[in-house]
Amino acid sequence: MGALIGLAFGLGVTLLASWWSTPEPPRLGRTARSGPGRSAAAILPAAGSALAALVVVAAVTGSTVIGAGFALLAAFAPSAIRRGRRERQIRERRAVWPDAVDHLASAVRAGMSLPESLAALGRRGPDQLRPYFEQFGRDYQAAGRFDDALDRLKDRLADPVGDRVVEALRLTRRVGGHDLGRVLRSLSGFLRDDLRTRGELESRQSWTVNGARIAVAAPWLVLLSMAGRPEVVARYSTPTGAVIIVAGAVVCLAAYRLMVRIGRLPAERRVFA
Secondary structure (H helix, E strand, C coil): CHHHHHHHHHHHHHHHHHHHHCCCCCCCCCCCCCCHHHHHHHHHHHHHHHHHHHHHHHHHHCCHHHHHHHHHHHCCHHHHHHHHHHHHHHHHHHHHHHHHHHHHHHHHHCCCCHHHHHHHHHHHCCCCCHHHHHHHHHHHHHHCCHHHHHHHHHHHHCCHHHHHHHHHHHHHHHHCCCCHHHHHHHHHHHHHHHHHHHHHHHHHHHHHHHHHHHHHHHHHHHHHHHCCCHHHHHHHCCHHHHHHHHHHHHHHHHHHHHHHHHHCCCCCCCCCC
């Protein structure tokens, strides 16, 4: 029995470690990925997290029923972590766009052409954006078509801010580049103001998210602290106790998702996609 428990725990930890160490592939702009590969990528870490939580809590409390309640909660942890990673990447990329536009304006002011200035961001731009502009430089060098290279850049970025920058550059190039420096400086100032406003809103919104997390975690921490008493474990090991734990886990998950959805800021849409 001990060997079976150890095997289950090891399997769960292995699934979690494999998922954690594998970088998430970049999301494509207009291509939605689906199929068995994506389903497995979502199911395996959830199964590993649930299995590890079940074994650990059941071993600590001596109750498989209590362990099952924690396993149900833990199954949703990888998706929450994945969503947090994605939102953090979006925030980090949004934060470096003003610097990228400043680099672009400096290159144009130094006498470089617009395609050369964009390609130079692949060498001297912010780290989060360098791969995209490196690929733009290769696309433009291979075909020599500025508009086509811009379209590919916009699709790879899949970013509302990137859409505005790309379309501003395209429009300025078509009507003449005399005002390009002024347009870039204005765009940089607008992006900084937008970033400052959104940062203030996100700092206030974090209170709602943190409150939701505390509200969900509190009853389960109380249950875990009380699980050291045999009479508590005996009560929750009955069918009625199992129903209470499972129902409590479902209600906590639903309430958490609802609070996060209510407190979430609206996502910026790609109007130029």
